[in-house]
Structures are given as C-alpha cells and as structure tokens.
C-alpha cells in the first residue's frame with residue numbers, strides 16, 4: 246500500500262472538514278485511523294468541541310476511546326453529518342471496494358447514512374476499474390451455498406483465514422468473510438445488486454455511488470476528487 250505520509254495527509258485534510266457539534270462516522274483501517282487521531286487532537290486542543298463519533302468496528306471504537314472522542318452508539322444515531330473512511334479500491338466514478346478490514350457491513354451502514362461521505366486513501370488504492378477481490382460478509386452456515394452462487398456469477402470465492410488464530414477470520418458480527426475475485430468489475434452496480442440479492446450474504450464490499458469525495462494523499466499534498 247501507500248506510505249503513511251500519504252495516508253496521514255489525506256486523513257488529516259479530511260478531518261479538517263469536521264465542524265463543531267457534528268456527528269462523525271469513524272471509519273476502519275490504517276488510513277481512517279489518522280483521521281480519528283487528528284479529531285482527537287482537535288478536541289483536546291479545544292479547536293473543535295461538541296463532536297460525537299460513531300464507530301464502524303471494534304477497532305475504530307477502541308481507537309476513538311483511546312483518542313478520547315465521545316461516542317454515540319450506532320442505534321442511537323439518526324443523522325451523521327460526515328463519515329471519513331478508507332477503501333481498498335477507488336475507481337474513476339468514485340465506486341469503492343471495501344472490506345480489507347472485514348468491517349464493511351457496519352462501515353456501509355455509517356457511510357451510507359452520512360450526509361457527506363469522504364474516502365481517504367493513498368494512490369495505491371486508485372484504479373480505473375475495480376480490479377480486486379470483493380469481500381463478502383456471509384452467515385457461517387451459508388458459506389458453501391453462497392460460494393456456489395458466487396461461482397455462478399463468475400467469481401472465485403476464498404474463505405478468509407486468520408493470521409494469528411487458527412481457522413477463519415470472524416467479523417465483529419460473528420460472520421465469515423469470502424474474498425471473491427471477479428476480475429475487473431466493469432459494471433459494479435449490477436454485480437452489487439446480484440450480491441445483495443444472494444441469501445446468506447450479510448454485506449458485500451462494493452460501495453456503489455456512496456462516496457461524495459475522495460481525498461488521495463500524494464507526496465506533496467492531497468488530490469481531491471468529487472463525485
């Protein structure tokens with residue numbers, strides 16, 4: 246992936262968009278983490294006040310608490326002013342592949358609910374087309390049937406195994422993850438509809454038409470794309 250400086254530049258520029266009193270969706274992953282930390286510093290310095298965060302995973306909740314950002318539970322939130330979140334791929338239309346951190350189910354709820362969804366990334370994430378495996382969060386009991394449907398759709402489903410745990414990655418919601426390589430996804434909306442319609446799929450990592458902007462950190466600044 247890209248450098249920490251590129252990630253930090255993008256994330257801190259996005260954090261500057263947050264105004265006092267706003268409710269902020271706090272994304273998951275190493276790039277979004279820079280934005281969470283930046284918000285924590287702004288609150289600590291008094292530059293911002295009244296901000297409440299909405300976490301998108303166990304990890305982002307923990308980081309927000311370490312950064313002393315007051316949190317709202319997702320189920321008590323009616324509006325989210327801005328969400329800042331990373332991505333694994335961003336295409337030229339602003340469609341995304343997310344789910345590298347297996348947090349995309351709750352991320353999508355938060356990112357889609359936000360009045361403004363800003364993606365933060367480094368240049369390694371940007372591509373003309375979405376040419377990376379699409380993560381699916383699946384009900385554990387349904388993974389074989391879902392795998393069959395994925396194959397029918399032209400994908401190659403691979404159960405995501407954990408690194409420091411025997412067996413599969415288990416999500417915050419107690420489900421499994423299938424990484425499904427469909428090659429370059431030429432029609433993300435159509436594939437997203439097919440995956441959403443597949444029983445047993447809790448959520449897929451195609452974020453079609455959700456992002457409002459992408460902030461891409463470069464060596465000397467931030468490349469802002471608006472969709």
Ligand code: DER
Pocket residue numbers: 246272273274275276277330331332333342343344345346347348349352
């Ligand atoms: O899980 C996700 O969708 C994350 O946003 C993610 O994969 C990006 O993570 P990174 O910022 O650490 O590359």
